[in-house]
Amino acid sequence: MSTYFPPGLPTDPPVLDPETRPYWAAAEQDSLVVPFCTACEQHFWYPRGFCPRCTGDAVEWPRVSGHGEIYSYSVVRRGFGAWAKHTPFVIAWVTLDIGVTVLTNVVGCTEDQLAVGLPVTALFEAGDGNPPALRFTPRAGS
Ligand SMILES: [Zn+2]
Known part of the structure; x- marks a missing residue:
């Protein structure tokens, strides 16, 4: 039986400053915005x-869109602090279709599904009283 990696990972308090306000305001609305020069x-x-x-x-x-694919990933089997009771979990680099690569977690999938190139989509997970954390889950049908 393949290990399932559920949503609901801990959230860490981000550094909130005025210049990142547009990102966090969008995240609170479950919307991903990515800065563009x-x-x-x-x-x-x-x-x-x-x-x-x-x-x-x-x-x-x-x-x-929040669509991307896994560039690389690792299954973490030991964690510290709040993360210790959520092992195993997945940490991954996800490359979005707009070209940026994000260090993140992949949730809502099994270990058998994990693969470089797996199509994923963004989701925001709220919790712990912190702003929502950007995570990814396999795209429907993948
Ligand atoms: Zn520039």
């Missing part, structure tokens, strides 16, 4: 108020 015409990750390529602050926050 209008000078470079490219998205970038992680959320911040300036472009890491050109250091410009011409940043927009468009909503994106």
Whole structure:
């Protein structure tokens, strides 16, 4: 029987500052926005108020589909603090269809489903009184 990785992982308190407010406001609405530099015409990750390529602050926050695929993953079998009682869980790099790669968790899947290239979609998990955490789950039909 394949291990199932349920949703409901702990959330950690993020650093909340004014320049990332658009990201967190969208997350509270279950909507993923990814910063976009209008000078470079490219998205970038992680959320911040300036472009890491050109250091410009011409940043927009468009909503994106949240579709991507697993670039790499690992099953974590030992955790610390709040994570210890949620093992095993999956930590993964997910590359979104807009080109950015996000360090995240994959939930709602079995170990047999996990694969590099698995199509996934974003979801936000609230909990612990912290803002929602961005996670991914296999796309329907995958
Ligand atoms: Zn730029």
